[in-house]
Amino acid sequence: MEFDLIHRHFATPFSALAHANGGTVIAGIGDDCAALRPAANHVLYVSTDTLVESVHFFTTDVPAVVGWKSLVSNLSDLAASGANPLGFTLNLSLPHVEEAWLASFSSGLLEAAAQYNCPLVGGDTTSAGTNLLKTISITVFGQAVGTHTGFHRSLARADDEVWVSGTPGLARLGLLLEYQCRGQLDRCCEPSSLQRVEALLGALPEALKNSAFQALQRPLPRLELGQRLHSVARACLDLSDGLSGDLLHITKASNLRAVLSLTALQALWLRKWPELSEHIDADSLLETLVFTTLEGGDDFELCWTCPSGQRPAKVAAGVAQSCVGKLEAGEGVWLMQHQDSEPIRLESRSYVHFSQGLT
Ligand code: ADP
Ligand code: MG
Numbered sequence: 001m002e003f004d005l006i007h008r009h010f011a012t013p014f015s016a017l018a019h020a021n022g023g024t025v026i027a028g029i030g031d032d033c034a035a036l037r038p039a040a041n042h043v044l045y046v047s048t049d050t051l052v053e054s055v056h057f058f059t060t061d062v063p064a065v066v067g068w069k070s071l072v073s074n075l076s077d078l079a080a081s082g083a084n085p086l087g088f089t090l091n092l093s094l095p096h097v098e099e100a101w102l103a104s105f106s107s108g109l110l111e112a113a114a115q116y117n118c119p120l121v122g123g124d125t126t127s128a129g130t131n132l133l134k135t136i137s138i139t140v141f142g143q144a145v146g147t148h149t150g151f152h153r154s155l156a157r158a159d160d161e162v163w164v165s166g167t168p169g170l171a172r173l174g175l176l177l178e179y180q181c182r183g184q185l186d187r188c189c190e191p192s193s194l195q196r197v198e199a200l201l202g203a204l205p206e207a208l209k210n211s212a213f214q215a216l217q218r219p220l221p222r223l224e225l226g227q228r229l230h231s232v233a234r235a236c237l238d239l240s241d242g243l244s245g246d247l248l249h250i251t252k253a254s255n256l257r258a259v260l261s262l263t264a265l266q267a268l269w270l271r272k273w274p275e276l277s278e279h280i281d282a283d284s285l286l287e288t289l290v291f292t293t294l295e296g297g298d299d300f301e302l303c304w305t306c307p308s309g310q311r312p313a314k315v316a317a318g319v320a321q322s323c324v325g326k327l328e329a330g331e332g333v334w335l336m337q338h339q340d341s342e343p344i345r346l347e348s349r350s351y352v353h354f355s356q357g358l359t
Pocket of ligand 1: 028029
């Protein structure tokens with residue numbers, strides 16, 4: 001039964017696999033091991049992630065969206081390392097076989113696999129036993145030229161600039177809008193701020209709302225940008241837990257402090273949606289949007305540091321890049337509200353899985 005199920009939903013014909021990525025897949029689904037051939041003088045990159053139902057995705061989520069996002073979150077780790085995909089494996093633990101869920105999940109998953117040239121080369125499918133929740137585990141394999149030594153979090157230096165791609169925070173905004181659509185905004189807002197947030201969400205331009213839903217349901221891994229950053233970035237990571245929390249990883253590893261500019265964070269939004277500044281309550285609106293940038297995860301935009309004045313030689317197609325702050329001696333992540341004002345320290349409220357602090 002298990003093998004039938006794999007074939008029905010996941011097996012890409014081997015002939016298609018064999019041609020994927022210029023012949024890097026030598027053996028795939030159906031053999032005991034997958035075999036991948038990285039290009040000559042390339043280094044292998046590996047990243048793995050587990051998604052648990054009710055923790056990382058909702059039972060009510062569209063399965064195709066879960067499928068797309070579960071691969072993209074792994075591809076984003078490759079992007080943040082400057083690597084390109086070679087293939088991935090999928091481990092599924094299921095309480096029971098739900099054909100409709102599997103068909104939809106695999107359609108989203110394999111769509112991302114095709115779009116980013118990352119074939120599914122194997123995996124494992126098990127019964128969850130008495131556990132009633134689905135678990136999805138993905139391991140992605142990638143490669144990068146051997147001369148690229150990776151972007152380590154400890155490589156940032158004082159005076160580096162802090163850059164981000166796109167508009168981080170859009171996915172969190174999409175989540176707020178989704179809760180609002182379902183009439184469940186109270187689940188993610190303090191009762192005291194509910195009315196204010198509701199009014200602000202109602203005031204957002206339609207184009208911005210659409211981009212926010214897109215970022216939530218179909219985030220894109222910044223693989224091309226990761227390549228372009230090879231000779232530019234020192235430290236780099238993908239934003240999965242919000243800028244303030246993720247940047248803390250770099251500041252801790254490099255023993256520095258990051259000072260973000262509020263004006264630059266607001267500009268991430270104003271540059272794309274200038275009409276925001278015309279709103280009668282523009283200040284509150286921007287405050288909420290900057291909050292989503294600092295606290296909201298799952299955008300999979302990249303954040304990197306580079307020597308000041310250095311810009312990528314070639315801009316990755318359609319992906320904005322913005323300098324939002326700088327690094328200096330000290331610790332933590334800080335926000336400068338006005339030019340020449342004293343920065344204030346930001347406490348990370350990024351999502352922490354266990355109260356003991358395992359992230
Ligand atoms: P084994 O007994 O050798 O572990 P399995 O019966 O678990 O083999 O799997 C048979 C083949 O199907 C293997 O090639 C394995 O990689 C593949 N496979 C199993 N589950 C999945 C899955 N969820 N996605 C992709 N391939 C899978
Ligand atoms: Mg097995």
